[in-house]
Amino acid sequence: xxxxxxxxxxxxxxxxxxxxxxxxxxxxxxxxxxxxxxxxxxxxxxxxxxxxxxxxxxxxxxxxxxxxxxxxxxxxxxxxxxxxxxxxxxxxxxxxxxxxxxxxxxxxxxxxxxxxxxxxxxxxxxxxxxxxxxxxxxxxxxxxxxxxxxxxxxxxxxxxxxxxxxxxxxxxxxxxxxxxxxxxxxxxxxxxxxxxxxxxxxxxxxxxxxxxxxxxxxxxxxxxxxxxxxxxxxxxxxxxxxxxxxxxxxxxxxxxxxxxxxxxxxxxxxxxxxxxxxxxxxxxxxxxxxxxxxxxxx
Amino acid sequence: xxxxxxxxxxxxxxxxxxxxxxxxxxxxxxxxxxxxxxxxxxxxxxxxxxxxxxxxxxxxxxxxxxxxxxxxxxxxxxxxxxxxxxxxxxxxxxxxxxxxxxxxxxxxxxxxxxxxxxxxxxxxxxxxxxxxxxxxxxxxxxxxxxxxxxxxxxxxxxxxxxxxxxxxxxxxxxxxxxxxxxxxxxxxxxxxxxxxxxxxxxxxxxxxxxxxxxxxxxxxxxxxxxxxxxxxxxxxxxxxxxxxxxxxxxxxxxxxxxxxxxxxxxxxxxxxxxxxxxxxxxxxxxxxxxxxxxxxxxxxxxxxxxxxxxxxxxxxxxxxxxxxxxxxxxxxxxxxxxxxxxxxxxxxxxxxxxxxxxxxxxxxxxxxxxxxxxxxxxxxxxxxxxxxxxxxxxxxxxxxxxxxxxxxxxxxxxxxxxxxxxxxxxxxxxxxxxxx
Numbered sequence: 001x002x003x004x005x006x007x008x009x010x011x012x013x014x015x016x017x018x019x020x021x022x023x024x025x026x027x028x029x030x031x032x033x034x035x036x037x038x039x040x041x042x043x044x045x046x047x048x049x050x051x052x053x054x055x056x057x058x059x060x061x062x063x064x065x066x067x068x069x070x071x072x073x074x075x076x077x078x079x080x081x082x083x084x085x086x087x088x089x090x091x092x093x094x095x096x097x098x099x100x101x102x103x104x105x106x107x108x109x110x111x112x113x114x115x116x117x118x119x120x121x122x123x124x125x126x127x128x129x130x131x132x133x134x135x136x137x138x139x140x141x142x143x144x145x146x147x148x149x150x151x152x153x154x155x156x157x158x159x160x161x162x163x164x165x166x167x168x169x170x171x172x173x174x175x176x177x178x179x180x181x182x183x184x185x186x187x188x189x190x191x192x193x194x195x196x197x198x199x200x201x202x203x204x205x206x207x208x209x210x211x212x213x214x215x216x217x218x219x220x221x222x223x224x225x226x227x228x229x230x231x232x233x234x235x236x237x238x239x240x241x242x243x244x245x246x247x248x249x250x251x252x253x254x255x256x257x258x259x260x261x262x263x264x265x266x267x268x269x270x271x272x273x274x275x276x277x278x279x280x281x282x283x284x285x286x287x288x289x290x291x292x293x294x295x296x297x298x
Numbered sequence: 299x300x301x302x303x304x305x306x307x308x309x310x311x312x313x314x315x316x317x318x319x320x321x322x323x324x325x326x327x328x329x330x331x332x333x334x335x336x337x338x339x340x341x342x343x344x345x346x347x348x349x350x351x352x353x354x355x356x357x358x359x360x361x362x363x364x365x366x367x368x369x370x371x372x373x374x375x376x377x378x379x380x381x382x383x384x385x386x387x388x389x390x391x392x393x394x395x396x397x398x399x400x401x402x403x404x405x406x407x408x409x410x411x412x413x414x415x416x417x418x419x420x421x422x423x424x425x426x427x428x429x430x431x432x433x434x435x436x437x438x439x440x441x442x443x444x445x446x447x448x449x450x451x452x453x454x455x456x457x458x459x460x461x462x463x464x465x466x467x468x469x470x471x472x473x474x475x476x477x478x479x480x481x482x483x484x485x486x487x488x489x490x491x492x493x494x495x496x497x498x499x500x501x502x503x504x505x506x507x508x509x510x511x512x513x514x515x516x517x518x519x520x521x522x523x524x525x526x527x528x529x530x531x532x533x534x535x536x537x538x539x540x541x542x543x544x545x546x547x548x549x550x551x552x553x554x555x556x557x558x559x560x561x562x563x564x565x566x567x568x569x570x571x572x573x574x575x576x577x578x579x580x581x582x583x584x585x586x587x588x589x590x591x592x593x594x595x596x597x598x599x600x601x602x603x604x605x606x607x608x609x610x611x612x613x614x615x616x617x618x619x620x621x622x623x624x625x626x627x628x629x630x631x632x633x634x635x636x637x638x639x640x641x642x643x644x645x646x647x648x649x650x651x652x653x654x655x656x657x658x659x660x661x662x663x664x665x666x667x668x669x670x671x672x673x674x675x676x677x678x679x680x681x682x683x684x685x686x687x688x689x690x691x692x693x694x695x696x697x698x699x700x701x702x703x704x705x706x707x708x709x710x711x712x713x714x715x716x717x718x719x720x721x722x723x724x725x726x727x728x729x730x731x732x733x734x
């Protein structure tokens with residue numbers, strides 16, 4: 001035989017055997033629940049789960065026709081869009097700053113990454129204290145400086161802003177880690193050439209650094225989108241509980257609510273499926289789009 | 299030497315054998331913080347005095363979390379023996395079919411304890427004449443007020459407002475004298491709305507609040523509701539009412555009141571002990587009064603809030619009996635006295651009240667008295683008995699959303715009408731899902 005595909009292993013079965021633990025974990029904890037979620041989304045489940053009625057696509061029809069759910073999708077889009085954009089933009093900005101040759105940059109980097117190490121629950125509680133309209137420190141300063149005390153969590157726009165701020169603050173560190181790594185791996189000669197050609201710092205950033213970082217940006221775009229979709233739950237639960245009047249109710253929170261507080265398992269499953277499909281589609285689009293874009297830089 | 303080894307060996311074998319004879323009981327509750335430790339001390343006392351039984355108490359998160367955890371555990375065939383379930387989960391617990399009606403299993407010699415419950419509590423938990431669970435922590439909303447701020451504002455510190463109109467009058471004075479930044483706070487929680495509906499003698503659901511037969515219609519756009527919302531909206535618009543902006547934020551409202559940012563707070567009687575300590579620490583004098591009610595209506599009283607203890611099915615007879623022994627011990631006369639003093643929750647047994655009276659407890663602690671008097675003066679009717687609605691947790695969210703929409707400027711009639719439609723839909727779906 002000229003070509004031996006299993007050169008590293010003597011037996012055909014050994015690689016499968018070695019993969020088995022991973023496969024078992026994947027099937028039990030990921031694939032099976034996913035398939036079960038798909039199945040459940042076609043049922044109306046009594047709150048105990050003991051009785052299931054097959055209802056076909058009724059749950060999906062409910063979600064796509066009910067104006068409440070349309071609002072939830074809209075909230076999710078605004079929230080995710082803002083979180084992804086701001087946490088990446090701020091992350092990139094800070095990374096460029098700490099990538100300069102400045103004294104104490106190690107400390108800056110450490111402190112920038114710090115919020116990421118906090119659990120979202122702790123971060124949520126910190127923001128809850130900060131933005132408490134009566135006893136919070138933010139309104140204390142607002143009052144002393146501008147003589148105003150905004151009701152942060154009572155006004156829909158302000159509540160959404162606080163939520164976005166908290167989620168961005170928490171995730172900036174993650175982006176900084178990757179962007180700093182990306183910046184340090186940039187080919188120095190290209191930047192040097194640009195410098196010699198007389199490009200301004202602004203031009204050097206937008207025409208050299210940014211395009212060269214495109215693969216990293218693409219990766220972070222996917223990761224941040226997933227973060228905004230799935231990890232925002234503790235912020236909503238701790239800060240607003242979806243209020244005021246559903247203005248900050250985003251899909252992941254509503255899934256929890258429908259599934260675990262209102263015991264509408266089928267409806268919650270249908271929403272999970274929609275979220276799942278949305279993530280898959282977004283990832284495909286980003287990868288496709290990215291394949292073309294990253295060639296420019298790479 | 300050899301003989302010693304033999305004795306030791308035998309003893310080592312005997313210990314696990316002896317331990318194995320103990321009946322193990324699990325008890326899930328929803329009390330965190332200091333109350334977890336308090337409950338643990340009581341459980342330790344039980345285990346010490348009942349060598350054959352070992353009770354393990356576990357804190358399972360909020361009321362909603364605990365109910366959910368119990369249902370999941372029952373589905374997986376491994377439920378705890380005893381679960382604490384909040385009052386609005388009563389219908390759901392009944393429909394779940396995972397619990398036994400406790401009254402059927404109480405031994406004859408201990409039946410007296412069931413007849414000992416104070417009327418308002420028995421009134422809530424006796425459904426169609428039967429206790430399905432053992433009442434435990436019971437509370438009502440009352441008015442807490444800061445006497446120090448009241449004096450500063452020129453208000454009578456011994457005469458707190460009793461009606462909506464009087465609250466507004468007091469707020470005007472507090473605002474004019476700048477005695478406190480805000481006048482009053484309470485959590486944006488449907489519980490208060492439910493209480494104000496009952497105070498007016500109105501029902502929250504058809505079929506006599508779901509007590510005569512399963513409720514099929516929720517009354518959210520009622521006159522009683524409109525009266526509440528109109529006042530609340532006015533309080534909010536004038537800047538008298540403060541809350542953190544987050545619904546169901548009990549701690550947030552307590553923080554506003556305790557830090558003296560507001561002169562009054564309406565919240566649960568179960569916070570009396572906490573409030574007294576906090577007032578002492580923050581250097582102000584605390585007063586308590588009845589829940590203020592709409593002007594021009596007769597005071598009907600409040601609905602018992604809190605939770606009860608449910609016994610799950612599908613355990614060997616021996617374990618079920620042990621669990622029941624613990625339940626009845628845990629809520630007996632002495633322990634109810636202890637629980638009341640440690641938390642502020644009502645002593646729900648008549649005999650416990652007698653013990654407290656004999657100790658001059660209410661005379662020495664007037665803050666506890668207002669809470670208890672309000673409960674005892676409650677008229678017993680369908681309104682104050684409280685509604686039984688299956689999807690009550692969801693209906694609470696619907697009501698809270700309506701309040702927030704009204705704050706944002708949605709006309710009250712419209713907001714309540716929409717909420718009513720949503721609540722009826724939720725109820726229809728729930729009833730369909732349990733096959734009724």
